Amino acid sequence: MPSQIRGLHNAFTSKEKSVAEHVGESLTRIRERDGELRAFLDVHIASAEREAGRIDAKIAAGESIGMLEGIGIALKDNILVKGTPTSAASQILKSYTASYDAFVVERLREAGTVIIGKTNLDEFAMGGSTENSSFGPSKNPHDTSYVPGGSSGGSAVAVAAGMTPLALGSDTGGSIRQPASFCGVVGFKPSYGRVSRSGLIAMASSLDQIGPFATSVEDAEILFRAIEGKDPLDMTSQEIHEEIRDKKEYVLGVPEDFMKDGLDPKIEKIIRDSFKKAEGAHFKFVPVSLKDLSYALACYYIIMPAEVSSNLARFDGIRYGDRAEAKTLFEVYGKTKAAGFGREVKRRIAIGTYVLSHGYYDAYYLQAQRVRTLISKAFSDVFRTVDAIAMPTTPSVAFKLGEKLSDPLAMYLEDIYTVPANLAGLPALSLPVGTSDNLPVGLQLVGKRFADYELLAIAKRFEAAIA
């Protein structure tokens, strides 16, 4: 796909289109389609129009503007925007107003993007369909009887339905890549440590990462460039000086053993067809063994709930959010959380509490952290011989609304190909490579830690090869 951002930037600077017109088109599109698709929880009409006017005045005065200036963006509603409601789609935060801007929002403001609104998600980013949103699910724009994926489903829908050219989501176990795959857009989870999470409502802190949605790899890269870097308020964030060399040939590893289980044959065919097309554009595909990745999902479903149970302890009705009426302090906690948290959130808090409890800590939590080392090691071994790993983003295409709601384990298995990159802190991207029964299929590319721009370069070449 050609870059939408470059197209809009050129239109703004040549005065073919004003920023106000661009923002107006976004708002119109949202008015027309969002009643059905429900991508947005909140649309910032007044501030978006005000920003557009400010940038148009700048252009009219002959000042130069940056590449992202005036471009509309949607933000997942677990990213704080000062003075606006941020609920993470939870009842417990339904009356919460953010008191500061997230680091990424500060960066977006410096770059001059126009924040169009906040998008729907599974409550506290827990889920793979947006059906766990306490405000109702988003719908897949390709067929509204299907889920858009999740948890960043609203952000994927906003970009796929042409409501905004860009969006940000967060990815703890696939929450950017899986909805990108289901909705047919590009979704990029950067390396752990590359983007600050200050101002992101935490889910599982050793896994959470913020990243872009776009309609092309180039646009995802432009947005990533604007938000990456060190922030003193997130001690895991780092300044990385990545040397980028465009190689003549890239070698991509295909984890044949890991991909075997549960993969829809129609998806496998589309993925392998994309490999054939890419071979003509200086890609070489080699089989690699990553069988230890079969432990990744079990490992994830220990570490993630453990961190969830700890991170969500803060929502107790004392300092912010809704507080239930009760006589004693413990009753306030108990009733506030009982009324404020949804089904999936409580399930994960219970599992997390279990795996961290006395007597089980070594058997579950510590064991999982050792498996995490095993998975990182399996990746580093393979990266000695390949530049990136290529595999499907999901084992099947989007499923029907309601289909997996009563079976949490079936829903968890959707994450099987995406969680390994989070456990090892690696950058990973989902690229649309075709459709199966009219529903999009995504190819996942996983890169070396902190080789984010190299991964984006690989993805750009792959995207061009299959176009």
Place this chain on the structure above:
Amino acid sequence: MTPDEVKKLFALARVEATAEELERLPKEISDILTYIDKLKSAPLGELPPTLSFAPSLEELRPDEVVSQDAADNAALKAQFPEASGDYLKTKKVFGE
């Protein structure tokens, strides 16, 4: 997993459990625990745990007072569910 065990987990997490949850969750949690039990067969040898990806602790930011603007303070206080004058109210921590 029994309903009583689920009740205890909820109590530890300070969440009141409903009768519906006590009936539904034992099986759901058991299924998930059975699935994650597959980790026991992982070939770990002497591998250490990965406890953090954070860079070295020598890179901590200076421990200093950062002045807070009055408007930010007011915004934070405004989030408090209950207040009385300059006091922010909670229930008693110690029983009666």
